[in-house]
Amino acid sequence: MISRDAAKGLVVVTGATGAVGRCVVAELLHAGCRVRAVSRRTAAAQLPPGAEVVAGDLAAPSTLRAAFAGAAQLVLISLPDTVQEVVEHARTAGIDHIVVASSAAVTAGYDTTYNLPVEQAVMASGLAWTIVRPGEFANNALLIWGPSIRAHRRVVEPFPEQAGNPIHERDIADVIVADLLDPERRGRIDTIVGPATLTKREQVAAIAAAIGQEIVLEEVTPERASAFYRQQGGFAAANADFLFGFESYDGVAGAVDEPHDTSVHPDGAYATLAEVLGRPGRSFGQWARDHASDFMGS
Numbered sequence: 001m002i003s004r005d006a007a008k009g010l011v012v013v014t015g016a017t018g019a020v021g022r023c024v025v026a027e028l029l030h031a032g033c034r035v036r037a038v039s040r041r042t043a044a045a046q047l048p049p050g051a052e053v054v055a056g057d058l059a060a061p062s063t064l065r066a067a068f069a070g071a072a073q074l075v076l077i078s079l080p081d082t083v084q085e086v087v088e089h090a091r092t093a094g095i096d097h098i099v100v101a102s103s104a105a106v107t108a109g110y111d112t113t114y115n116l117p118v119e120q121a122v123m124a125s126g127l128a129w130t131i132v133r134p135g136e137f138a139n140n141a142l143l144i145w146g147p148s149i150r151a152h153r154r155v156v157e158p159f160p161e162q163a164g165n166p167i168h169e170r171d172i173a174d175v176i177v178a179d180l181l182d183p184e185r186r187g188r189i190d191t192i193v194g195p196a197t198l199t200k201r202e203q204v205a206a207i208a209a210a211i212g213q214e215i216v217l218e219e220v221t222p223e224r225a226s227a228f229y230r231q232q233g234g235f236a237a238a239n240a241d242f243l244f245g246f247e248s249y250d251g252v253a254g255a256v257d258e259p260h261d262t263s264v265h266p267d268g269a270y271a272t273l274a275e276v277l278g279r280p281g282r283s284f285g286q287w288a289r290d291h292a293s294d295f296m297g298s
Contacts (some may be wrong), residue, residue: 009072011180012095014058017045018099019139023173024075025051029061031181038067058123061085068093071178077101081118083143087125095126097186099179101172104135107191107269119278129188135193135270138166138287141203142294143235144243149207150297154216156246160201165193168282168290171273178277193270195281203284210288211295222246 011028015021016037016220028035029050038056039045045053056067060080062192064086066240068074074095076086090098100122105111122129145155170233175192179185201217208215220228222244227238241247271279 007080008109008197010070011073011075012036012038012071012073014056015075015077015101016047016051016053017041018077019137019169020134020172020176021075021077021172023155024176027173027177028180031177033180036067036071052228054271058082058086061089064089065093068095071095073097073099073175075099075101075180075190076118076122078103078118079235080114083118083121087121087127091125091127095127097127097130097132097180098122099132101174102131102133103177103224104193105249106132107272113250130186131189132175132179133171133189133191134167135191136164137172138168138194138284139291140235141166141207141288142291144229144239144294145204145207147232147234147236149173149211149215149295153213154192154218156218156225156228157200157204158220158222159221160204161199163197163199165195165197166203166284166287167192167194168284168287170290171281172200174273175191175276180247189193190276191270193272195272195274195283198284203288206288207295210285211278229257253297 013021013024013035016025017039025035025037029048036051036052036054037045037047037190040055040057040187042053042055047053056064056278058064058077059082061082068089071093072095078101079237084288100119102115102119103111106116106119107278119131148154148156161254172192175190179188204217226240226244226246242249273279279296
């Protein structure tokens with residue numbers, strides 16, 4: 001059931017210019033909601049018409065006072081160092097419901113220092129809350145493989161048979177929006193995954209089919225993959241040690257806590273969109289087609 005009052009209330013979206021945040025903003029506007037999108041770089045936000053774009057930075061909570069003023073609900077991405085101050089500003093502004101965009105790594109027990117403290121702060125705030133814990137983002141394939149696919153139609157991968165259930169960012173956004181619009185969904189923790197289990201090799205094949213060109217998958221050692229992605233820079237470089245087994249999710253060097261087969265989930269803890277929203281999730285193939293132009297390059 002969608003509350004008319006919820007649909008009329010102002011929703012503040014942090015992380016509004018990220019892959020998921022953009023979808024949340026668009027879906028809320030489509031539902032007739034008033035949306036205030038928070039960005040550190042408002043001039044470059046390029047969000048849909050109708051969104052009120054305001055300056056703010058979770059790392060500097062005092063900048064959020066104006067962004068939170070008059071809002072009823074908040075979509076909060078994780079930044080543990082300042083979450084206590086952010087939540088206090090939300091409470092002072094009169095926000096009564098926070099949806100936390102978290103991570104399935106909390107469910108798996110790997111994340112104890114990043115998303116978990118944010119969840120705990122919100123749950124202890126006295127405000128209504130909902131937690132969304134997505135598993136493997138399909139968009140990671142674009143962030144990690146995109147540069148080499150665009151430049152050379154090539155993917156460097158040490159674990160081509162590693163399996164996972166990548167989830168479309170629009171499906172993550174749909175769960176967040178459902179949590180905002182339906183008061184009966186408050187107090188939920190949903191750990192969500194994509195509809196199918198795919199190996200990295202199968203994901204590369206789906207991207208190749210989407211762009212209509214062959215992509216070479218080069219299997220290398222974890223050491224070579226780490227060196228390659230460190231040189232590439234960006235998201236891949238920042239996450240190379242974790243991705244290839246040289247540190248834990250929490251950043252502990254030499255500790256490995258992510259099983260290579262990421263399709264192995266705690267019994268009953270992970271759910272598909274069919275279980276959470278009553279409709280199938282978008283396939284990885286659909287995601288690849290949606291992002292085909294991003295992989296093609298100039």
